[in-house]
Amino acid sequence: MKRLHRYPRRQSEGHGNLPYSGLLRRDFVRAGTLATGGFAITLRDGFGIADLLRMQRIVASEVRQGVNATSPAAKACILIWLDGGPSHLETFDPKPEAPVEVRGPLSSIATTVPGIRLGECLPQTAALMDRVALIRSVTSPLGEHQFGTHYMMTGYQPTPVLDYPSFGAVYSFLNQEVSVLPKNVAVPQFNVGGAGMNGGGYLPTHHRPFSVGGDPAKPDFQVRDLNYFPSLSTDRIDRRMEFIESMNRFGQNAVEQESSQARQETLGELFADSDPDLQRAYQLMTSSEAKSAFKIDEERDALRESYGMKTVGQSCLLARRLVERGVPFVTVNHKGWDTHNQLATRLKDGFAGAKTPIGLIPSLDRALSGLITDLDQRGMLDETLVVVMGEFGRTPKLNTAGGRDHWPRVFSVLMAGGGIRGGQVVGQSDSVGESPFDHPVTPSDLAATIYTQLGIDPTAELQTPDGRPVRLTPPEAEIIAELT
């Protein structure tokens, strides 16, 4: 690769020709390559760029054929992750007929779809039931946060042999569009399942979810470290980038001299002469257009309020802004669902004696309904897949602390948009929400379905840096055909 002596200049501040603002996604896609004009993007990081392109071609062509023409694949996915394991019995799978120790302290409500009931704290979601589909028979053997999270987010049970990538990283990796915004973003932070997981698996590190850091519900919200340190100018930032690339290059020259390895490309990520993470950080921080994606205060107050002013609501709004500007995968991490005690307070009221319930479920209800309505009004719902899930459900019987413990044997997942047919329930749990009654769905099945909706063939293979072929989902994974 020909080396540039000076580090290439970024777009000039303020009046660049990046086509983000106010444009819908398709325009952005067409203009996508413009966004990188002048940048030297090196994607070398263990995967050769040729391999990357070849693989994308294979995957893309296979998939387009396989997808039903009447259900166009989604272009983006917003995953609302209910971290800690949400109770299915108080949310998407209430059991009003069950004995009180199962039914729990909360009641249930009817929805716009006859025969489908939801937990009492989800009235706005109930009003949109025709837009959303529920899977009430998800089942997994893994009742520990970290293991369960890994299974749900990757479609694979954790194993010591290989660290699997989450959906977001895979989609980021396979997404062909070139963009300054990161392709896999987490709001506010990707510290899921006890924070033991980085989400990138065996894929290059820049496909890991990028945590925005700040809380979008706070008035002073900003993305952590996105703005220059006060005393730094753009010239100095440019200079630093040039210096560090040179340092890394010199290091690599020395390594090449020492190694008998003929082709330095294969020396691996640790000896590569460029640092893709650093380059992306630079592009992002020097593009005011890209940065404006995070300016949530540009949204109308009424719209902001329709999402609810809690963290999860404003995070969903930010997710919509990002998706609108071409980010293919956003994880909204809603924390606090590990409700081993005080179920009613934590799920409904928010704090003891609250006049208006502001607990976990009411916050989720506003955020989710706000998001679906907003996406719909903008004509984005059909191409944006919304998934709501956590790592497992909760025990059918209340425990002595008035809470519910971990329960992976059956739990629920909600999906909407992105070609999903709303107004239906796929799979039932038994009368007490203890086991699947019919149509058991594994996290692998779920992964295959999400990939399919995103236009990715779930049987496609990726290669790890050491050449191991790995299927996107395990061989036993089956697409949940009823959903589309």
Add this chain to the structure above:
Amino acid sequence: MCFVLSIHPVVFRLLPVVALWFWAFAGHTLSGQSFVREITPVLTKAGCNQGACHGAAAGRGGFRLSLYGSDPEADFHEIVMRLGGRRINHLDPQSSLLLLKATETIEHGGGQRLVSSGSGAARIEQWIDQGAKWNVTDESSRSATEDTAATNDFGLQQLQVEPILSILSHQGQTIPLKVTATFENGDSENVTGWTVFKAEDESAVSIDPDTGEITVNRRGRHIVIARYLNQVVPVELVLPFLSEDEASLREKTARPNLPEVPRRKDPSSLVDHWVNQKLDLLNLPSSPSCDDATFLRRACLDLTGRLPTPSQTNDYLKLDSEVRRTWLVDSLLSSDEFNCYWTQKLAKLFRLRKLPDSRAAMEAYHRWLGQQLEEHAGYDSIVKALLLARGDTTEVGPANFYRTADNPRERAELVSEVFMASRLRCANCHNHPLDQWTQDDYHGLAAILATISVSQSVVDQPAAKVTHPKTGRDALPKLPAGAWLSREVDADQPLATEFVDWLVAKENPLFAKAIVNRLWKVMMGRGLVDPVDDFRQTNPATHPELLEELSSEFVKSGYDIRAILRVMANSNCYQRSAVPQLGNVSDVAFYSHYNVRPLQAEVLADAISDVLDSPLAYGNQPIGTRAVELMDPQTPSRALDTLGRCSPESSCDQSLSTLSAGLGAKLFLLNGDFINQRLENENNRLSRWITRGYSDSEIVRDFYQLALQRLPRSDERAYWERQLGEAQSDDRDNLLRDFLWSLLACREFTHNQ
């Protein structure tokens, strides 16, 4: 079916005699035509009792089997008794629901698991025809409602797989495996067809489930697990990295050095002996020895968690090159910096953390750990003290160990993970499917640890108990995979003492290995058993003999951590260059080159502070406290969080590559205050050097030495001369700051290589 029938009638006729004999002399010992031997393997092989099917804790479709047949009595009861016995049709065995479902003669959610004419279906049919008994000799058709916690004896003495290790010559080569089961009654049987084989890496190895034929598709070392009844055996397959032809073609350039290291008295040679033997076996060339400067930086970072100081560097370089490295290792091991760094390392291993009520307790704990290192305490005595110390935790440091776990079960998990590197937690709800651990082991250990009452004071409470979830009764105290302990309340010999004596005994196969393997990972970047907290029968070490011998060295040395680190540091294996050579680039597990790794968060933060000569503040700790000196692993620090410090809930066993990386960390380096704050203010080393009038080339040279322990190479010198020479006079300070920033953020500085 005919095939099977032609064998079994003979067996049947002989069996009652043999079995009766056994029944008389060995109580419940199983033999011959029994449910366990005939039916359980069929159910397992057909996948009926997998976690995703009827082996799920709740079963599936109203039919519930134990996971992988771990509880045959319950399975027998489920099949024969439940549903009013409708699963079995004694009059017409072929019409038994069990068979109709499994062969998908009637609708079955799990599809066809058995072919009607196959040997599995034949076995079941025949067993039903014989009366569907627990054991053909047992006329009462034994009920499974008795206390079943301890009676699941499979009667399987040994499971032998041949060949247990295969060295293959080419990709796509196929070898047959043969599995022989030997039972306690002396029977032995070829059970290859009933053994479940699973490749750890399915992309590398394909297996014909019926014949046990294995095909290896990728180069390297692969493990296949063979499971039959309650035993699992790992089978190792090695396909060398280059074929013989390719290797000999490249021999001259690619394999300059791989001397056979003879077994000598010198313990470091045992490392090289076994590592080189494996490299040879795999046909992996090794990288040459690293240069002295690299070794200095590497050893200082690995052993003391900090960069070498200029005076350390001078002392090192003054010495004769023959003795330099061993001198360095000895001096590092006896340094205060070693004690400080390893106090934190042990604290992380033991998951020391601040409890909400007491900082004093944490301080007592941390202080005590520091003392143990200063006094060169043996690891066995440290662990004994942790497990046996009693008293007020604000005064008795080691008594705090148990406080990191909330209840007896969590204590059992903590103790087994930390000291036996075993994931006993899987055995909470079911017997561990890939290891020896049973529910009795898990709850037996919990029962032992329940006899300790843990609050601010840790005291014995000999009468406390826990419930075994399967029996619903008090769990009986039991050593993991060992003896049941007497429940007699005996003040002189509490249960915990008995457990600890067993744990630290040199005969314990896991205790020494667990820590030696973790020490190995610190030095070599990967465990011989990896992940280092996952010792199990089915996750064998890459170099089992080496782990064995290093562990006995460790025991011989009096469990001396320093002694075993010295053995590792003085080996050629540790001193190899990190730069890969033709043929070993993809090696991550066999130590053909040093495994490059990012500096641990605390070490990197300290290194940056040291080069800047300007400390970073951590929470409300006194300014100047180093990150490796922090007691509380949750001391607030944006820097340590972003650089990827490990969480106190685990023992820092995760893979190093999961540490800091990604966009967020880079933005933090570019724009965060972590480096910028100190670089841009006047109180740092650079500002002082500028004030003293140092020239550009002096500054570049001296920072290279401080940060990278080497002089700039000629291309680097020329580059910096050109860059700094262009400076306008008012821009010089900023130019130098930007130089220093790039030095502190570049790959060579942020990694140990």
